[in-house]
Amino acid sequence: MRDELHVMELVDRYLDVAMGEVERSAFEQRMDSNADLRLLVNDQRALREGMLRVHLRRAAAGARRVWMFRRMLPWLAAAGLILATAASVILNRDREGHDQEVEDHRTMIAPVEGVLTNADSSEASDVEELKVETVFVQRRKANERIREHGHGESLPRSPVEVSSDARKEQITDGSLAFDVRVRTEHPAASDSTAPVEPNALTPATVKPLLATVEQPGNADHQPSYPGGWDAMHDFLKANLHVPRNLRGSRTVLVSFVVDRKGVIRDPKVLESGSAKLDKEALRVIALMPRWEPCRVGDTPVKSRIEVPIRFGGDEPGVH
């Protein structure tokens, strides 16, 4: 492989026109007599152009937005005003009677669930913040009910949520596994006057929470890894290095904020596996692409999610 790597670098130098006269003509001679090399040069040139296309497409899309924005500025201002009014009307209606819906959606819960907290919503507008809070109150009520029904009580570390149904899955492939649980944190948890004790974590899901939006058909409101949890699993599988000498399995519970643009912020370890595993978990979290942000209606909101990352699997011998 070292050789191939070296050749690839040479081709880059050639295509960058970074070769001196002598090196260049030697390389071209080599190309003349070697069809494989010629093909490699062509492919690599195409791939470099392809890379540029990816970049240019992004630039073009950005340029189009700028252009449209400049053109539409007066209209946008008007539309924005209308939207804001509409949103506040809709959200106000959401204050009422969504507990039932919350219950109904519980069976649709994906394997993963996120934690929504408004602790980070300093960026959000006041209206939004208020709304999120309201939603949380609804949510908490629902949770209490769920708990009464004997569904929700689960220890933070338990690998499978008690209330899981058939769709709940724990992804395991022998070398690593993760399952994700969501706990909502009451937004007022830090507020001493709040009816909930600080740090109270209720097993809950983002999905039902977001069902308060008046778009029952619009299913995916929770913060999610692009491509879903299977994709995330693949990603972890590809990127997570499990120490060779690891016996059994260890779980690192990490938590991070998915901001309104889907950017991952403030990752931290809530429950440590070991210093090394924590570091690895955080490293891989930082590598993840942007997430789909949590949405309330069409409005993306900041959310905090907790993901237990398990190192090592259940099957003996496979690590």
Add this chain to the structure above:
Amino acid sequence: MNDPEILELIRHGQDQKAFVRLYAHFPKVARLVRANSGSTDDARDVFQDALIIFHRKARSMDFRLTSSISTYLFSVCRNLWREELRRRNRSLTKWEVEDMPEDPVDVVEMMAREGDYSRAEKALRTLGEKCMELLKRFYIAHEPLMDIARTLGLAGEGAAKTRKYKCLEAARKRFRELAAGADHIDHQHA
């Protein structure tokens, strides 16, 4: 629209700025596409491709502006859209009636190899986020491998180099598959 200024922007890597200006030509292209059984979305795709094609041309050292950028862009768009219609098996009757100016001579040349490059783009898009990030930093931003290794949390320059090799190799494999597929289709048509 100041054409030499736009070329200057492109040569200095101010791609987005240049594109913002070029978007002034978009409405005309949108009209053309819509008049020929296309939608505004089609026009948007066609125009984006044309920008990319024009960008490559503008970068080349020997590029001389023999007609206005507007004419180039419009001509490339027209050819792209005609090709797309052919792909969709639509009748071109309406098109033929249109009163069209001649293509500038080098437009056809500009559009050659486009198939290869767009296949390469497709192949690259199948890569993981990390690979893309690495390749982008290396090939577009021209960051030194050492810096890339640091930003992406790789062990060092060597690791970054190896990673880059693997990414490119994976893309090339995919590219080859796509190219083989395209050949196959060509044969079927022949």
